[in-house]
Amino acid sequence: MPLDRLLRHLIAWQSADGPPVPDRELTIEQARERYRANAAHPRRDKDASGPAVTSADRLIDGPDGSALGVRVYTPEPAGQRVVTFLHGGGWVLGDLDSHDGACRAMAAALGAVVVAVDYRRAPEFPYPAALRDAVTAARWTARSFPGRAHVIAGDSAGASLSLGVVLQAPDVRFAAQLLVYPPVDPSLMIASAGEHSKGYLLSVEDMAWNYERYVPDPRRRADPAVDLLRADLRNMPPTVVATAEYDPLHDEGVELAARMRAAGVAVRHVPGEGLVHGYFLMQGIIPAAAACARRVIRALDMLLNAQDAEAGSSSPRGDRGER
Template sequence: MPLDRLLRHLIAWQSSDGVPVPDRELPVGRARERYLVNAVRPLSDADRRGPAVHAEDRLTDGPDGTTLRLRVYTPQPAGPAGNRVVTYLHGGGWVMGDLDSHDRACRILAASLGAVVVAVDYRRAPESPYPAPLHDAMAAARWTARTFPGRAHVIAGDSAGASLALGTALQARDLGFAAQLLIYPPVDPSLALVSSSPHAEGYLLTAEDMAWNYAQYVPDPRQRADTAVDLLNADLRGLAPTVVATAEYDPLHEEGAELVARMRAAGVSARLVTGEGLVHGFLLMQDIVPAAAACTERVLKELDALLGP
């Protein structure tokens, strides 16, 4: 499909005063501020008309003597699917993003699935490179399992958070996840598919951005062969049923499709949902791009059907 009309105008508007300075060329603090400004907007009338969701910040002991902050979203009322819980890991290239940038997305997830959602404020690169973010993700998933025992536990995330979610599923198989939700996941640090993508530049996320993100997250090239980083080449056998969402104009689209193919070859039930006409980051655009909201709804319906009653 053609690029969504609203996204085409957004990209043109961003370039109206010349080529915008990419996040990778800004100081990290400034890049985080810009990401948050772009992600957080006032609640719309549609948001307020939706099911009520209560949010509460919690603290727990993290790895290596750290304190881990979580935000727990509880739909009011829980509804018939109240036996579900989701551990959610935000995107942002392992460098940006936080609980606030993904607050709206987590509320939609909780309301749509009738599930408690535990969002994770994991440590970020470059201050805390791999494996610190992954260790935080695993600690959070274990906290969720202890706090909400007996529920169907979904491990989920978008972009860098999807990478952490899959890494957690591989490293913490004993948790017995009921499902995985991976939204435009980066799974190949070699960037072979990203570099050859027809959408490697000009569509918000670029191949150069991904190279920079990996350089912050895994600065030691030797560690990029770890199975928790080189996810496309990991042993995927025995993983929980998975929904993978991609965007047509995302340089990571081919990686997501290849991941699904390899999951299926490994005997994993995997469903692929492609956001036609969309770009990387559509999860955070639901209030301004109707096609992004519609795609997210399709993705969550797939997950809902996968989980069953």
């Protein structure tokens, strides 16, 4: 499918005075500020498309005795679902504010409490600091919202961390996981061989820079929580994998979905035709991105509804089973 018209114009506009300066040529703080400026939007407790969603920032106990920040989004009304959400940004960029709009939209659409995690970022805190924070936050969510259908979710680097959490925390029962354009091949061999390795807001060179910041020791990139295509994918919760057509990570996302199915995992793949990496944060400016994001959340909603129906049919009186 052709690249979305508005995205094509956006890319052309960004390149009008020459190719944009890549993150790897900026300081870390400059790169973070640019990412935040491009992604963050003013907070809205309510919009015309959904129920009111309130948020509260709080600190929880981190894995190393320090405080870990989370932002808890609560829709009105809130149902029996909760999401632990891990933001993207290549493990280096991104924060609670950059993904505020996406988390609010998710909370409203699913009727779920969403716990967004302010995990430690590289290069100040390389692997596995972010993963340890993510595991700690997921366990906190499970303790704080018992009995709810618990979803682990993330976009880009956050999707990689989500998979890592499932691998590292078998004690947490997840009803489902949502992986939006996940990076799962640190060798970048699949991305390098793809049709869209550069020119569409994310390049293979960008991903190499991110991996070098996140996992500076090349030997650690073989860890199952990093080299996720080679991890044991059996016994994963039912999963939605979303990809973007014009994304260097497209093919490895498709491969991940195929390997999960081969391992016996229930997988729904939502392709993002005509879209680029990062579309999940473009819902307010690119109608095609908003439409695809709604399809992604609808796929997750259907997956959770199917589990509710199965649990109900297996109950002696037809009651919904406790999760």
